[in-house]
Each structure stands twice: as structure tokens, then as C-alpha cells.
Amino acid sequence: MTSPHESRVRDICRQHGSDPVRLLDIARAVQSEFRGISQQSIDTIAAEVGVPRVTVEACVSFYSFLSVERQGEITIRLCDDVPDRLAGYETVRDAFVHALGVPLGGTTADGRFTLERTACIGLSDQAPAALVNEVPVTGLSSDRAREIVESLSRHGDPRQLVRKLGDGNNAHPLIQSMVRNNLQYPGAILFSPYNRGEAIRKAVAMSPAEVIRAVKTARLRGRGGAGFPTGMKWEFAREVEASPKYVICNADEGEPGTFKDRVLLTERADRVIAGMTIAAYAIGAAEGVLYLRGEYAYLLPFLESRLERRREDGLLGSGIAGKHGFDFDIRIQMGAGAYVCGEESALISSLEGDRGDPRDRPPFPTTSGFRASPTVVNNVETLCCVTRILEEGPATFCEYGTPQSAGTKLLSISGDCRLPGIYEVPFGLPLREVLELAGGESAAAVQVGGPSGRLVGTSEFDRRICFDDLATGGALVVFGPDRDLLSIVSAYTEFFIEEGCGHCTPCRAGMPAMHDLLERVRAGRGEHADLDRLRELGETIRRTSRCGLGQTAPNPILSSLEGLASEYEARTHEAEAGMRQSFDLDAALQPARAVPGRAPAHL
Amino acid sequence: MSESFTFYIDGVPVEAAPGMTILDAAQAAGIWIPRLCWHEELEPFGGCRVCTVKMNGRSCAACTQPAEPESVVENDSVALREWRKALVELLFAEGNHFCMACEKSGSCELQALAYRLGIAAPRFEHRWQAREVDASHADVLIDRNRCILCARCVRASRDLDGKNVFGFTGRGPERRVAVNSDARLRDTDLDVSDRAVDICPVGAIIRKGVGFTVPIGARRYDGAPIGSDVESANDELESANEHTEGGAAATVRQEE
Ligand SMILES: Cc1cc2nc3c(=O)[nH]c(=O)nc-3n(C[C@H](O)[C@H](O)[C@H](O)COP(=O)(O)O)c2cc1C
Ligand code: SF4
Ligand code: SF4
Ligand code: FES
Numbered sequence: 063m064t065s066p067h068e069s070r071v072r073d074i075c076r077q078h079g080s081d082p083v084r085l086l087d088i089a090r091a092v093q094s095e096f097r098g099i100s101q102q103s104i105d106t107i108a109a110e111v112g113v114p115r116v117t118v119e120a121c122v123s124f125y126s127f128l129s130v131e132r133q134g135e136i137t138i139r140l141c142d143d144v145p146d147r148l149a150g151y152e153t154v155r156d157a158f159v160h161a162l163g164v165p166l167g168g169t170t171a172d173g174r175f176t177l178e179r180t181a182c183i184g185l186s187d188q189a190p191a192a193l194v195n196e197v198p199v200t201g202l203s204s205d206r207a208r209e210i211v212e213s214l215s216r217h218g219d220p221r222q223l224v225r226k227l228g229d230g231n232n233a234h235p236l237i238q239s240m241v242r243n244n245l246q247y248p249g250a251i252l253f254s255p256y257n258r259g260e261a262i263r264k265a266v267a268m269s270p271a272e273v274i275r276a277v278k279t280a281r282l283r284g285r286g287g288a289g290f291p292t293g294m295k296w297e298f299a300r301e302v303e304a305s306p307k308y309v310i311c312n313a314d315e316g317e318p319g320t321f322k323d324r325v326l327l328t329e330r331a332d333r334v335i336a337g338m339t340i341a342a343y344a345i346g347a348a349e350g351v352l353y354l355r356g357e358y359a360y361l362l363p364f365l366e367s368r369l370e371r372r373r374e375d376g377l378l379g380s381g382i383a384g385k386h387g388f389d390f391d392i393r394i395q396m397g398a399g400a401y402v403c404g405e406e407s408a409l410i411s412s413l414e415g416d417r418g419d420p421r422d423r424p425p426f427p428t429t430s431g432f433r434a435s436p437t438v439v440n441n442v443e444t445l446c447c448v449t450r451i452l453e454e455g456p457a458t459f460c461e462y463g464t465p466q467s468a469g470t471k472l473l474s475i476s477g478d479c480r481l482p483g484i485y486e487v488p489f490g491l492p493l494r495e496v497l498e499l500a501g502g503e504s505a506a507a508v509q510v511g512g513p514s515g516r517l518v519g520t521s522e523f524d525r526r527i528c529f530d531d532l533a534t535g536g537a538l539v540v541f542g543p544d545r546d547l548l549s550i551v552s553a554y555t556e557f558f559i560e561e562g563c564g565h566c567t568p569c570r571a572g573m574p575a576m577h578d579l580l581e582r583v584r585a586g587r588g589e590h591a592d593l594d595r596l597r598e599l600g601e602t603i604r605r606t607s608r609c610g611l612g613q614t615a616p617n618p619i620l621s622s623l624e625g626l627a628s629e630y631e632a633r634t635h636e637a638e639a640g641m642r643q644s645f646d647l648d649a650a651l652q653p654a655r656a657v658p659g660r661a662p663a664h665l
Numbered sequence: 666m667s668e669s670f671t672f673y674i675d676g677v678p679v680e681a682a683p684g685m686t687i688l689d690a691a692q693a694a695g696i697w698i699p700r701l702c703w704h705e706e707l708e709p710f711g712g713c714r715v716c717t718v719k720m721n722g723r724s725c726a727a728c729t730q731p732a733e734p735e736s737v738v739e740n741d742s743v744a745l746r747e748w749r750k751a752l753v754e755l756l757f758a759e760g761n762h763f764c765m766a767c768e769k770s771g772s773c774e775l776q777a778l779a780y781r782l783g784i785a786a787p788r789f790e791h792r793w794q795a796r797e798v799d800a801s802h803a804d805v806l807i808d809r810n811r812c813i814l815c816a817r818c819v820r821a822s823r824d825l826d827g828k829n830v831f832g833f834t835g836r837g838p839e840r841r842v843a844v845n846s847d848a849r850l851r852d853t854d855l856d857v858s859d860r861a862v863d864i865c866p867v868g869a870i871i872r873k874g875v876g877f878t879v880p881i882g883a884r885r886y887d888g889a890p891i892g893s894d895v896e897s898a899n900d901e902l903e904s905a906n907e908h909t910e911g912g913a914a915a916t917v918r919q920e921e
Binding site: 101104105116117119120123124400402422424559560561563564565566568570571574575578595599602605606607608 | 837
């Protein structure tokens with residue numbers, strides 16, 4: 063006998079064509095309707111989609127937003143990223159814990175609420191922030207936390223928590239969010255006025271090879287972090303003789319402290335979509351996917367409407383912009399809470415319905431990517447730049463920036479500064495000037511490029527933001543002189559431990575070992591030799607990890623050991639003769655004391 | 666297919682066909698590259714990273730990296746040995762490996778590799794994380810405390826047995842081997858004759874009823890260190906002992 067629950071799960075599978083590639087969508091839909099994916103639902107999905115149940119379980123257990131246990135009707139996800147901690151996360155958390163009467167990770171007895179913590183949700187400039195189901199709430203305080211619980215208890219509708227709408231398109235009827243753009247410094251390129259269709263019409267008047275040449279002439283490099291030359295990437299994909307080919311927009315924006323892609327998607331969605339369309343024309347792709355992180359689900363209806371409008375205007379679909387034979391369309395794939403899925407090969411695994419484990423390279427996605435076909439993956443900002451290059455020509459684009467780093471860079475600035483938000487600055491600007499713009503002159507340190515980037519101290523403030531000096535995907539988190547920097551390093555290290563996929567030894571087993579050593583130092587029990595151990599282990603992890611996550615995970619510790627050595631040295635001591643500094647006598651005696659029930663005071 | 670080509674491992678010219686990985690080419694030439702997750706009958710997995718080498722100065726996993734013509738590969742060097750040691754030590758610290766009480770002792774690839782690399786005790790703190798043991802199956806037992814997440818069972822069941830008995834759940838340090846049922850191994854279609862059963866490099870998947878039947882001295886690595894089978898295939902190789910940095914001697918050192 064099939065329960066109504068299971069026949070509904072089966073319907074959900076069928077709505078997705080019972081296609082294993084749509085496993086993530088199926089799982090998201092079941093999660094959202096039943097607040098969890100039970101063991102029985104896993105069986106049903108496996109049977110209906112025709113994959114082993116362990117494959118479904120593997121996928122469900124991978125993503126933070128999916129769970130086997132049933133969650134409450136409303137899930138409150140508190141963001142506990144570093145900017146939130148600086149802004150009072152702990153008191154907000156305590157207020158929620160108290161008001162709901164459950165600890166983090168708990169569900170209320172009446173099944174109405176689940177309280178969870180989550181990594182960065184892309185709202186660092188309006189922290190502390192949280193997601194209530196899919197609705198972002200920002201600028202939280204303990205009073206506001208109590209109010210939220212009280213009003214949700216009354217009406218149960220997260221959308222009613224939005225009282226004042228945000229600026230720009232955040233107030234659009236299809237978004238209706240309290241999120242703010244905080245566009246502090248809109249530059250000349252990305253946020254310039256946009257004329258829909260112009261770039262595509264110009265592109266289709268050229269040959270695909272000429273389009274690639276224009277992108278190369280503009281010396282465009284990827285804005286997602288790695289800085290790979292975009293024209294070259296496209297050329298690789300174009301040269302492979304295979305069909306179909308795919309264009310993927312990476313809107314996973316998971317690097318903690320980064321939120322610029324959210325603002326581009328809100329204010330310049332058409333420019334992003336146009337960039338994908340131009341890429342498709344250049345490489346000969348007929349299908350595109352925009353991979354949107356689960357945290358940005360509130361933007362989905364709006365983005366769908368922008369795609370629809372372009373179809374109506376002949377800018378997507380068949381014969382785009384009147385060009386016979388140029389057919390291309392885009393679908394949106396939602397993520398479900400996994401930082402590693404921003405890594406392009408992991409993103410492709412996730413798109414195919416698998417766990418978001420990265421893949422071995424070679425083969426590179428341009429040769430064998432989505433469904434083993436040539437695939438170009440580009441960041442949201444990169445694609446906006448493409449559109450702009452076609453609109454204005456490469457020469458105008460290159461008027462900004464440096465020879466190695468042409469154009470502008472969007473920075474997401476948060477933390478201890480007066481004007482957190484989005485800044486579009488020409489490449490080459492010294493960090494010090496960026497801090498002046500943002501009102502962060504008194505900074506003692508800045509995390510440049512998120513945790514996978516570099517924690518720099520004041521001695522490095524004259525370094526310049528560009529690919530060949532301080533490279534960054536765009537996150538700048540500012541720390542004032544009173545902050546405990548090693549606690550920040552520790553939080554970022556924990557982030558990587560939690561977000562690694564677990565495929566390879568160095569990242570999975572090595573990062574917890576680095577964290578142990580760091581905590582020993584933080585507790586004042588470290589020896590100088592522990593700092594060397596950290597350096598050696600960090601180097602091993604960097605060099606032997608399989609993907610970019612593990613290769614950069616030691617960076618918070620390694621970069622601070624370089625730039626902020628005094629923080630470590632102040633806490634490490636040379637052991638006295640014959641003693642091991644790391645040995646914690648109290649901890650070692652604890653089990654023996656517990657037997658007769660003695661408190662630590664009675665040594 | 667295009668012509669085979671030459672590349673160099675620690676200065677020794679090695680032949681490879683296009684598409685061949687560094688590890689496969691080395692294997693054919695009688696050069697041993699330390700490895701754990703690799704298995705000759707399986708697609709490479711690239712998980713343990715113990716096979717890390719440097720190709721033209723850049724580190725990569727030899728089991729997944731295709732060899733390139735004229736490339737210069739570094740395999741047996743101080744830096745690489747240190748990285749590999751650290752990786753093996755991390756595996757010991759991560760799991761719960763009580764070799765003296767384990768049926769696989771003496772035939773375990775992890776243990777044998779530790780001896781060959783000269784590891785006496787791991788320098789990292791043990792995590793002592795309790796993991797599930799599943800003894801529900803009549804003939805086979807899975808003890809996740811000893812699992813190194815090498816995916817040999819997953820690949821063997823899928824590709825050699827055509828069954829998909831095993832998979833992975835969770836991520837990061839919470840990644841575990843899972844079985845294709847809602848709880849127990851006994852509810853899967855695993856058979857004791859499956860290739861997935863014997864392919865485990867450590868004592869995580871073991872047959873019931875055959876433990877400790879091989880006397881000490883006759884176990885797989887009692888006679889010669891891990892890797893020497895590969896090396897002895899190459900006539901020009903110096904004796905395996907010269908390459909062994911601890912070998913049997915490490916067993917003694919550990920007692921100190
Ligand atoms: C762990 C990890 C996370 C990543 N996350 C993102 C991301 O959220 N967005 C992004 O565009 N690129 C991300 N990347 C980089 C992508 O792998 C890829 O290089 C990028 O999407 C290519 O686009 P681009 O050339 O336009 O920059 C990430 C890389 C790693 C290793
Ligand atoms: S480095 Fe290894 S464990 Fe870490 S995320 Fe990448 S593949 Fe997974
Ligand atoms: S059970 Fe054995 S074969 Fe399977 S992943 Fe663990 S160690 Fe590898
Ligand atoms: S043998 Fe190459 S990574 Fe395990």
C-alpha cells in the first residue's frame with residue numbers, strides 16, 4: 063500500500079520527468095513540501111528515478127538544506143559568518159534559542175520551528191542576518207529576534223516579516239525583500255545604464271571568432287577567483303568538435319563575505335543573461351544553466367521573469383536577435399547549501415544530480431563538462447563584463463585597470479567600516495584607498511578574497527587590488543584594532559572543515575589537524591615548534607589536495623602566520639626543560655576526578 | 666591511436682601510451698609509486714593523495730594525471746616522502762586503527778605503507794571519533810572505524826559486481842561509507858563472493874569466520890615490504906631493501 067505521502071513524492075519525481083539528472087530538484091521539492099526527506103521517501107525516489115537508494119541518500123546527506131529528519135514548518139537559518147559575529151550574532155542566537163526553547167539544530171515540540179546555523183548567506187553588509195525559509199531578514203538584534211518568533215507564531219508567514227522594502231529591484235513585486243543593495247560606489251562599467259538587446263545585436267553582427275577576439279582584446283579575466291582569461295576559455299570550448307555544448311553561469315557565490323553577484327543579479331540580471339547568450343554564440347552552445355545558490359532562492363521568480371521577458375523579445379529562444387540558426391535558452395538550477403559546489407567541476411556534478419564532489423582535471427570542463435560535453439563556466443560578474451565589452455568595445459573596457467588586470471572589480475565590503483556595501487573600483491587601486499572609501503581607515507587587518515584569500519595586516523595595505531598583487535574574488539572583510547584575529551582565523555578554518563566534500567585525505571583529515579594545532583596555540587599551550595608544524599602541514603594540504611577548496615583551506619592560518627606573526631608569537635612559549643607545553647594537566651586529570659566527583663579546584 | 670612516448674620519472678625514461686596515467690606507466694616500468702585508493706582493476710579515484718608526485722614541478726596525483734611527453738616527474742624525493750608520510754599519519758589519526766587487534770594486520774596496505782614510509786607513531790592528535798560497525802550480514806562485516814574512504818568497495822561493487830552495494834554519505838570529516846539499504850548490510854544484495862568484499866585495503870570490510878587463520882610470518886607483508894612486487898618486476902632495480910626506509914626495522918622501532 064502506498065501512502066498519500068509517497069504517492070505525492072512519486073508525483074514530484076514525475077513532474078521532473080523521473081530524470082536522475084534532476085535529483086537535486088526533486089530532493090529540494092520533497093524537502094520543501096514535507097520539510098524532510100524520510101527514509102521511505104528516499105526509497106520512493108530511488109525506485110521512481112531508477113537509481114540505487116544509496117545514490118539518493120548520498121545526495122540528500124551532502125547538502126545543508128536537505129535533511130532526513132523532518133524539520134519544522136519554518137526553518138530559521140542564522141548566518142554565523144565572521145561579519146555576523148562582529149555584529150552581534152551570539153546575542154541574536156541566544157535570543158532565538160530562548161524564544162523558541164530549542165538549541166541550534168533543534169525543532170520545537172509542536173513541529174513549527176527549526177533553528178539552525180548556516181555559513182555566509184551573502185548578506186555580510188547587513189549582518190546579523192538569517193533566512194526564514196527562503197525569506198532573508200537582515201540587521202538582526204535580540205529584540206528583533208523575539209519579535210520574529212512572536213509574529214511567526216501568530217501568522218506563520220515568513221513574508222510578513224518584511225516591513226520595509228529594500229532599495230532598487232529589491233522592492234520589485236517579484237522580489238519584495240528587505241535586502242539592500244548598498245551600492246556605495248557604482249563604477250563606470252557594471253552598473254552603467256543598460257540598453258536591453260544592444261550587446262547581443264552587436265555580437266550577432268560579428269562572427270563567433272570575432273566575438274572571442276573582442277573578449278581577448280579586452281583582456282578579460284574571470285572574476286570568480288581564479289582569473290583565467292575568458293576569451294581563451296571560450297576558444298578551447300569552441301575548438302572542440304562536439305555537440306551539444308553548454309554555457310553555465312556560476313551564481314553559487316559561496317565565498318564568505320562575497321555578495322556582489324547577488325547585487326548584479328538583482329540590478330543587472332539582463333546583463334548577466336546577455337553575457338551567457340553571447341558566450342553561447344561564441345562557442346556554439348544551445349543550452350545554458352544559471353546555477354543559483356540555494357540562499358538566493360528569493361530571487362528565483364524575478365530571474366525567471368527576466369528570462370521570460372527576453373524570450374518574448376526574441377533575445378532567447380530560436381533565431382536570437384534575428385540571427386537565423388542561433389538558438390539558445392537558459393534554465394535555472396537551484397543549489398541547496400554547499401560552498402564546494404561553486405568549484406566548477408563540483409558545480410557540474412551537482413547539476414547532474416550527484417553529490418557536489420569535485421572531479422579530476424583533466425579533462426577540463428571545456429573539453430568534457432556537463433553531460434560529458436564541452437562546457438564553459440563563468441562567474442556572474444565575468445558575464446556582465448562580457449556584455450559591457452560588446453556594448454562599448456574592448457578599448458573603453460581597457461581604459462580602466464592595469465595592463466595585467468583590465469577593467470573594474472566589484473568589491474563586497476563588510477566588517478568594521480562605516481560604509482559597508484558594494485564598490486566598483488578600477489583594478490590596481492591600493493587596499494589603503496579602498497579602505498578610505500569605505501570608512502575603514504582604522505583597520506588592523508583585512509581578509510581579502512574571503513577565507514580562501516589572504517588575511518593581511520597593516521604592513522600590506524599598500525598592496526594593490528589586481529590579479530598580480532592582491533587577487534580577490536571580491537570579498538573584503540575589515541577588522542578593527544580590537545578584534546581577536548586568531549578567533550577569526552579559527553572560524554574561517556572551521557568553515558573549510560565543514561564545507562569540504564571529504565573526498566581526499568589532506569583536506570578531510572588535515573584541516574581538523576590544523577585546527578587542533580591552532581586551538582592549542584590560542585589556548586596559550588602552543589610551542590614555537592607548533593608554528594612550524596602548522597606551516598608544514600599547511601603546505602602539505604595546499605600541495606596535495608584534489609581541488610581548489612583544499613588547496614586554499616590552509617590560507618587563513620598560513621597567511622596570518624606570515625603577515626600577523628606577532629599574534630601567534632604572543633601566545634606561544636618555549637617549554638620549560640623536560641615539559642611539554644601542549645600537555646594540559648587539568649584535562650588529563652579530568653576523567654580521574656570525575657570518578658570520585660571532584661571539581662577541578664580540589665587538585 | 667597515436668604513438669607512445671617517453672617521459673622521465675626521477676631521471677629514468679619511461680614509456681607511455683597517450684592517455685595513460687603516470688601511475689600506470691610507472692607500474693608497467695617497474696617503478697613503485699606509493700598509493701592506497703588505486704587498484705589495477707578499478708577506475709582511479711584520486712582520494713588518498715598518497716600517490717602525489719611532481720610533474721614539471723607541479724604536484725598532482727599520479728593515479729589520475731595523464732603522463733605527458735617529455736615531462737619530468739619527481740617521485741622519490743625528500744619533500745614528497747614527507748607529504749606522503751603526513752597523509753598516512755593523518756589517516757591513522759582520523760580513524761580508529763588498533764592494528765594489534767585487527768584481523769587485517771600484516772596484510773593491511775595502510776599498515777604496510779606506514780612501515781615502508783618509516784612511520785612509528787602519528788604526530789597528529791587522534792580524533793577518536795566513534796563510527797558504526799555493521800555485523801548484520803551473515804558472512805561479511807563492515808567496521809567503519811578502520812575505513813580510509815578509498816572507495817574501492819564502492820567502485821568494485823558498481824563496476825565489477827554490477828551491484829552498487831556501497832556509496833558515500835555526508836561530507837567533510839563526516840563522510841562515511843553507506844550501504845544500499847535504509848540501515849543494514851544484511852538488507853543489501855551483497856554476497857560474500859563479491860569482489861567488493863576482498864578489495865578493501867584495510868580491515869574495514871572483512872569476511873567473517875576466517876580471521877587470524879594465516880599465521881604470523883605468512884601474512885601478505887611479512888616477507889617483503891609493500892611495493893616490492895612492483896619493483897621486483899623490474900630487473901634493473903636495486904634491491905627493495907635499499908628503497909625501504911624502515912621496512913621490518915620499523916616494527917622494532919615502534920616498540921621503543
Ligand atoms: C571551493 C571553490 C568555490 C568556488 N566558488 C565560486 C563561486 O561561488 N562563484 C564563482 O564564480 N566561482 C567560484 N569558484 C571558481 C570556479 O571554480 C571557476 O573558476 C569560476 O566559476 C570560473 O568563472 P570565471 O572564469 O568567470 O571566474 C570557486 C572555486 C573553488 C575552488
Ligand atoms: S580538497 Fe578534496 S576533500 Fe576538500 S573539497 Fe576538494 S576534493 Fe573535497
Ligand atoms: S570500506 Fe574499505 S574499501 Fe570501502 S572505502 Fe572504506 S577502506 Fe575503502
Ligand atoms: S592512489 Fe592516487 S590518490 Fe589514492
